[in-house]
Amino acid sequence: MGPVREGRDMRSLRGIATLFRDATAVVAFVAIWQLVTVLLAVPVFLLPQPVVIAQAFATNLDAIGLALAQTTAEAAVGFVGGNVLGLVLAFVFVRSSLISRAGLPLAIGLRSVPLIALTPLLTILFGFGVLTIVVMAVLISFFPALVAGMTGLRAPGADALALMRVLDAPERVVYRRLRIPAALPYLFAAFKISAPASVLAAMVAEWTAANSGLGYLIIDAGARYRFPLMWAAIVAATAVAVVAFAAAAAAERRTIHWPVETA
Amino acid sequence: MTLEVHDHEFVALVGPSGCGKSTLLRLVADLDTATTGAIVVGGRSPVDARHERLCGVVFQDPVLLPWLDVLANVRLPMEVAGGGAAAPADPMALIELVGLGRFAHARTWQLSGGMRQRAAIARALVLRPQILLLDEPFGALDEITRQRMNLELLRIWSERRTAALMVTHSIGEAVFLADRVLVMSPQPGRIVAEEAVPLPRPRAIETFASADFLECVSRVTRRLLGAVEGTPA
Numbered sequence: 001m002g003p004v005r006e007g008r009d010m011r012s013l014r015g016i017a018t019l020f021r022d023a024t025a026v027v028a029f030v031a032i033w034q035l036v037t038v039l040l041a042v043p044v045f046l047l048p049q050p051v052v053i054a055q056a057f058a059t060n061l062d063a064i065g066l067a068l069a070q071t072t073a074e075a076a077v078g079f080v081g082g083n084v085l086g087l088v089l090a091f092v093f094v095r096s097s098l099i100s101r102a103g104l105p106l107a108i109g110l111r112s113v114p115l116i117a118l119t120p121l122l123t124i125l126f127g128f129g130v131l132t133i134v135v136m137a138v139l140i141s142f143f144p145a146l147v148a149g150m151t152g153l154r155a156p157g158a159d160a161l162a163l164m165r166v167l168d169a170p171e172r173v174v175y176r177r178l179r180i181p182a183a184l185p186y187l188f189a190a191f192k193i194s195a196p197a198s199v200l201a202a203m204v205a206e207w208t209a210a211n212s213g214l215g216y217l218i219i220d221a222g223a224r225y226r227f228p229l230m231w232a233a234i235v236a237a238t239a240v241a242v243v244a245f246a247a248a249a250a251a252e253r254r255t256i257h258w259p260v261e262t263a
Numbered sequence: 264m265t266l267e268v269h270d271h272e273f274v275a276l277v278g279p280s281g282c283g284k285s286t287l288l289r290l291v292a293d294l295d296t297a298t299t300g301a302i303v304v305g306g307r308s309p310v311d312a313r314h315e316r317l318c319g320v321v322f323q324d325p326v327l328l329p330w331l332d333v334l335a336n337v338r339l340p341m342e343v344a345g346g347g348a349a350a351p352a353d354p355m356a357l358i359e360l361v362g363l364g365r366f367a368h369a370r371t372w373q374l375s376g377g378m379r380q381r382a383a384i385a386r387a388l389v390l391r392p393q394i395l396l397l398d399e400p401f402g403a404l405d406e407i408t409r410q411r412m413n414l415e416l417l418r419i420w421s422e423r424r425t426a427a428l429m430v431t432h433s434i435g436e437a438v439f440l441a442d443r444v445l446v447m448s449p450q451p452g453r454i455v456a457e458e459a460v461p462l463p464r465p466r467a468i469e470t471f472a473s474a475d476f477l478e479c480v481s482r483v484t485r486r487l488l489g490a491v492e493g494t495p496a
Contacts, residue, residue, distance in 0.1 A: 162289075
């Protein structure tokens with residue numbers, strides 16, 4: 001196990017180096033922002049100083065925290081729901097070409113409708129509030145899962161399937177031992193897309209279908225000319241999206257320990 | 264055409280590309296279905312033989328699953344067969360036999376092409392098949408690795424003593440390994456010649472230099488050239 005351990009240590013060392021580099025970039029960016037806004041006396045409604053945004057963040061910690069928790073929870077539920085739905089559909093579509101031929105155009109059609117255009121309709125269907133927001137996050141998560149699931153489950157080549165046939169493996173075993181592991185890299189690619197996207201979708205829904213959450217907070221603060229608070233909420237929303245992506249990427253690194261051929 | 268492989272016998276099929284030698288192997292393994300004719304594997308139809316897992320197959324591509332280590336790949340047939348496997352071989356002993364003892368827990372994608380094919384051979388043997396079907400197993404390997412793998416294959420086969428049917432387009436390889444070499448012709452694919460290989464066993468690297476070996480190679484070569492006569496190369 002010697003070489004493997006060493007490899008892991010090296011990787012964590014490199015991870016720390018990367019983190020340091022990224023942190024330096026962010027600090028430099030904020031410093032330049034601060035400098036420019038002060039030197040050019042940029043009005044607060046155009047672009048507040050980072051220091052002012054930080055103050056707004058501190059004074060409104062409770063409001064932002066509450067909104068953040070709500071949006072995160074809605075996005076998370078939608079993410080899970082959308083992926084479950086997408087993966088179940090992927091299984092069904094891969095197993096039955098008839099259902100797939102009928103269902104796939106429908107799924108693509110649904111996905112092609114601009115989500116913002118869908119919000120008023122969803123509000124009528126699911127009411128003003130949490131359910132509509134979750135449904136939005138479901139809709140945005142389900143399509144990547146469906147496409148990645150179908151591609152991944154179909155990824156094993158003719159030789160691998162022939163091997164399973166020689167072994168007289170029942171369909172269930174072919175899925176468990178071959179198709180599902182082969183699909184995992186594709187699924188994680190989908191998760192990395194839909195995890196931050198579900199946060200975005202929840203916030204878009206909150207613009208019109210809620211009176212709470214980060215999306216609502218941004219719109220509301222803007223309408224009340226509380227620009228530093230609006231920016232603080234934007235920073236918080238960005239942070240949630242970044243963390244969502246990073247969590248998906250970390251889960252991927254932990255799970256996919258083999259090189260993935262991109263043939 | 265008629266072809267018979269006896270217990271403990273090593274038969275090689277040579278022929279030009281497209282003569283159907285791989286198809287023949289796939290028919291035996293029940294990966295394809297014949298429209299006419301009869302195939303009997305261990306006294307059973309290919310379908311029944313597959314259900315009883317009487318064939319071990321090695322493809323040109325080793326098709327190891329990259330998310331499993333070498334041992335887990337070799338154990339895969341046992342996992343798939345579950346309780347249905349009658350007395351499987353000891354997978355660790357097989358890994359030792361194919362010379363991968365130190366690599367049982369290695370990642371398959373870190374192995375060389377020859378080592379991957381060794382793992383594939385171990386996997387094909389783990390359910391103690393009656394016949395080992397080899398479809399150009401070393402076709403993707405370089406010449407030197409290929410020679411070494413042929414020697415290894417003979418050693419493994421003589422330890423296990425299953426019947427073996429191997430498809431190759433290397434005449435030297437066929438003669439070196441087999442008890443009998445069958446020559447196939449293209450369009451229509453049929454067996455046009457059969458050459459017994461009277462070389463004594465165990466065969467070793469010296470066999471390649473023996474007069475009998477060279478004589479046998481030239482006989483098979485003549486048969487093969489006769490078979491493809493009249494078809495454009």
